[in-house]
Amino acid sequence: MIIKSEAIKLLAIFNSSCKTFLPKKVDNLKYLYECAASGRDYSFSEFKSGFPKNPMTALLLEHFAGTVNAEKIDTELVLKFFGGIDHIKFTLDQISDYEKSIKKLSRTDRDSYLFAHQLTPIKLTRKWPRASGKYLLAGRKVHVRGLIPHPLMFPDSYNALTIGGEYLVHYATIIAPAGDGISSWIRNEQIKSNEFLGAMTRLEYIDYKIFMNLTNWTRKLLKECGF
Amino acid sequence: MCLAIPKKVVEVNDNEVIVEAPNGNRQAVKSIVKLDIGDFCLTQQNVVIDKVSKEEALEIIHEYSKAKEALL
Numbered sequence: 531m532i533i534k535s536e537a538i539k540l541l542a543i544f545n546s547s548c549k550t551f552l553p554k555k556v557d558n559l560k561y562l563y564e565c566a567a568s569g570r571d572y573s574f575s576e577f578k579s580g581f582p583k584n585p586m587t588a589l590l591l592e593h594f595a596g597t598v599n600a601e602k603i604d605t606e607l608v609l610k611f612f613g614g615i616d617h618i619k620f621t622l623d624q625i626s627d628y629e630k631s632i633k634k635l636s637r638t639d640r641d642s643y644l645f646a647h648q649l650t651p652i653k654l655t656r657k658w659p660r661a662s663g664k665y666l667l668a669g670r671k672v673h674v675r676g677l678i679p680h681p682l683m684f685p686d687s688y689n690a691l692t693i694g695g696e697y698l699v700h701y702a703t704i705i706a707p708a709g710d711g712i713s714s715w716i717r718n719e720q721i722k723s724n725e726f727l728g729a730m731t732r733l734e735y736i737d738y739k740i741f742m743n744l745t746n747w748t749r750k751l752l753k754e755c756g757f
Numbered sequence: 758m759c760l761a762i763p764k765k766v767v768e769v770n771d772n773e774v775i776v777e778a779p780n781g782n783r784q785a786v787k788s789i790v791k792l793d794i795g796d797f798c799l800t801q802q803n804v805v806i807d808k809v810s811k812e813e814a815l816e817i818i819h820e821y822s823k824a825k826e827a828l829l
Contacts, residue, residue, distance in 0.1 A: 551820040552799075584799070584807050586761065623802050624760040631762045631778030632821055718802060 531574045531595065533603040538577070540565040540608045540706070543680045545587055547703030548647075548752060549742055556754050561756060563711070574603065590620070606712070612700060613649035613716035618723045619646045641729035642736050645672060648720065652677075652699040657689045660739070663699070668674075668721050670730035676726040676738035676745035679755045680702040702712040702738035702745050760820070761799040761806070764817035767791045776800065779818050 534539075542562035557579055565580070566573060578588045594611045595603050609616060621644055629635060635643070652663035652674060661677040677699060683706050684690040691697070695721050696708040698716075740745040764784075769774035773785045774792055788805035792798060797814035798805045809817075 550761070551817050574782070584809075586799075586801075587805060589806065620802075627762060627800070628760045630782050631764070631780055633780070 531592075531600075531602060532573050532599060533574050534572050534605070535566065535575050536570050536605050537603050537608050538562065538572065538681060540605050541587065541591070541610065542566050542597070543682055543703070543705050544608070544678065546610060546755065547701045547705065547748060548587075549701065549747055551745060552586075556751070558584070559751070559755050563679075563682075569575060588632065595748060596674065605749055609706075610719075611710050613698075613712070614719045615722050616755060617648060618644070618720065618726050622725055630715065637732065638742075641733050644729045644742050646701050646736060646738075646741065647731060649698055649700050649705065650718060650720075651696050651708040651716055652704075653696050654691055654693050657691050658695055661688060661691065661704070665699075665730075667717055670727065672733045673729050673735035674738065675735060676702055677704050678702055678745060678748050678752075681752065701742075702748050744756055761817075763797045763809055763817050764800055765814070766794055766796045766798060769794060774798075774805065776805075778821065779821065 531687060541561065544560055549728045561581055565577065574592060574739055578585050578592070581588060589610055591608065593605060594616065600607050615663060625635065625640060625710060649664045652665050654661065654663045656662040661676055662673065662675040663677065664671055664673045679687055679691060680703050681687065684704065698705045698712070739746070762778060764768060764776035764778050766774055767777045767783065769817050774788045775783055775785055776798065777783050778792065779802045784803065786805055788798070790798065790805050790808050792808060797809050797811055799807045799809060
């Protein structure tokens with residue numbers, strides 16, 4: 531199996547957005563950015579073996595590719611991995627493990643984490659300062675604030691964004707412009723989850739400057755990676 | 758993989774490994790990684806996904822303890 535160059539770029543962007551407590555995060559990210567910069571496709575085994583530490587995203591993506599019988603990992607597969615029902619189930623498992631191993635979460639934190647961890651098509655309502663948007667799904671609406679356009683996808687930063695445009699967002703990071711096809715696919719997947727719909731019913735907004743301190747954390751991480 | 762939590766191996770059996778979470782809760786997990794009592798590992802959905810050094814495990818647990826009030 532191969533992983534396409536553009537899919538590696540997307541994976542690097544996703545990994546920059548995902549807050550983790552695992553060590554060597556920056557080392558893994560630098561590796562991903564190096565692979566993306568090479569502009570070539572990789573055999574998946576070569577790609578996986580190059581990670582300095584814990585290639586868990588790669589392992590999970592490989593597992594997902596197997597479940598959908600994909601012959602290659604391309605951008606569509608990466609977007610579907612982060613935006614599909616399996617990712618919601620995976621997140622619920624993580625929350626359950628966290629609560630059994632560390633402590634119970636408040637309902638709001640639980641809902642915020644579940645929502646934030648999914649790839650969502652967000653309609654931009656404000657660019658700067660504090661880029662904001664909203665996600666509408668099945669009569670529910672969640673506002674998100676404190677978004678950051680990823681510099682690899684949006685070199686012109688906030689200037690590249692259009693108010694009213696739809697963008698794919700993961701945590702506080704604007705990953706890419708949303709196409710109609712992928713937005714519909716994500717909505718059709720996420721609407722299958724009662725837990726996700728329940729979280730959207732209860733949540734009014736998530737401000738990433740507050741929740742997990744994600745806006746500042748993402749900026750700091752991007753700086754450490756040379757952006 | 759944002760919330761992978763390091764757990765300590767407290768018992769190794771033929772078909773499963775018993776691991777202990779930072780709060781003392783124990784669970785049985787499957788592992789294809791060779792583990793000994795006292796090792797630390799990361800689990801996902803009751804499966805060991807990686808072995809980590811004690812230093813790494815303590816570093817992650819320390820980060821969680823710092824984050825408990827501020828982040829989640």
